[in-house]
Amino acid sequence: MIQAVKADGILTPKEEKLILEIAITEGKDPEIAINKIKKELQESEEENETELIDLNQKAGLGFEKFVIQKFDKKYFKIRNWAGDKFVDGRYADTTTQPDFQLSLNLRGQSYPLAVECKWRSEPKGDYIRFANDGQLERYKAFAKQENYPVFIVLGIGGKASDPAELYILPVQELNKSILHKSAFGKYHKKIDADFFLDQESNTLR
Incomplete structure (x- = not known):
């Protein structure tokens, strides 16, 4: 029963009642058993969330690498490559700036x-959201x-490293x-084409 609960990641009231009855039958403290399961489920959920964040970060970095390689180093110099690292609400000013x-x-x-x-795997519907309103306003202000x-370089479909x-x-x-x-x-x-800036019209193409 305990393994089944851990497998599906959900402790239902019915399962909790059954575990309580089993614990009492075996002479164990039911509250300790149930709290232990709840703690393990919470830790498992946090690990899954961390894995999802890691996947998103990897996809973002993969697309950034794809994009930066389209700026010929013979002509373009990278002055800053922003990161998204933060802790406890503290982050560098560059975190909110363009990549x-x-x-x-x-x-x-x-x-x-x-x-x-920005990379989007499989946009659904007729509209594509390439940023949130706050981000767009920050980029305009910047x-x-x-x-x-x-400029926002948007990749659609394929892989982040190969849209x-x-x-x-x-x-x-x-x-x-x-x-x-x-x-x-x-x-x-x-x-398959590189980027180039038309300095007269300030157009990236």
Whole structure:
């Protein structure tokens, strides 16, 4: 019975009553037995949540690596690569900034830009949410404060390290953090092409 409860991860009232009866029959303290099971279930749930967070972080990092490799190191310098580490509500300022801050170095001139990477495995329905409202507002504020363009590079489908589709969304053009699928056409990027910044129009293509 105890192993069955651990296997499905749920302790129902019926199972709790049965365990209580078994413990009494065997001369054991039923409260200790039930509390022990509840503790083990809670620890198991926390481990599963940690595994899910780890998977999401790995996917995010995998897509970031995919994206950064599309910026030719001959022309682009990585000025900052933000991390998402935090503890007890404390985190670095860069945690809320776009993933990459880069500079295009061309003919002795430097042109800064920032990129946020987002990957979605299998969007459902006709709309795709590429960020939450708070994130979009932060990226807009960052672009205004730093006075250089910020782009969201969105990967769709496939694997994070090898997406099926790729889109470049200029933050200054976005009013919502969710778009209809039909609106993404003009932002489409060939999956096998490198990125380059048109410094005159501040367009990443």
